[in-house]
Each structure stands twice: as structure tokens, then as C-alpha cells.
Amino acid sequence: MEVLLKDENLKPLLKDILVEIITEKKDEFKDIFKEVLEDIALSQAINQGLNSGKATKEELFKVLDED
Numbered sequence: 001m002e003v004l005l006k007d008e009n010l011k012p013l014l015k016d017i018l019v020e021i022i023t024e025k026k027d028e029f030k031d032i033f034k035e036v037l038e039d040i041a042l043s044q045a046i047n048q049g050l051n052s053g054k055a056t057k058e059e060l061f062k063v064l065d066e067d
Contacts, residue, residue: 022029
């Protein structure tokens with residue numbers, strides 16, 4: 001049996017699947033989404049760091065100790 005998906009049918013089908021996944025697996029989806037956002041933030045921080053120049057060891061430890 002061969003199933004053919006047409007473009008006009010594919011978008012609503014994908015939407016329905018995503019809604020079902022998000023609804024039924026909220027915690028898992030939330031964890032994945034959180035990790036994606038953390039990865040994006042880390043990537044942006046790395047890029048900013050690459051363009052900001054070098055820091056001294058003392059400056060680094062000062063920032064780490066601020067928590």
C-alpha cells in the first residue's frame with residue numbers, strides 16, 4: 001500500500017501531529033524546548049565572547065564568584 005501526501009494535506013497533518021505531541025508529552029517537550037533555548041543562549045554567548053577580546057584570569061574568577 002502506497003500513501004501519497006500532497007502539499008495541501010501535509011501542512012495540516014504536521015500541525016495536528018505537533019499539537020498532539022505537545023499535548024500528550026508536555027514535560028518531555030518542555031525539557032527539549034528548554035535545552036534548545038539554552039543551546040541558543042550559549043551559542044550567542046560564545047559568539048559575543050569571541051568578539052569581545054581577552055579577559056584576565058582575575059576578571060574571569062570575579063564573574064564566576066558573583067553567584
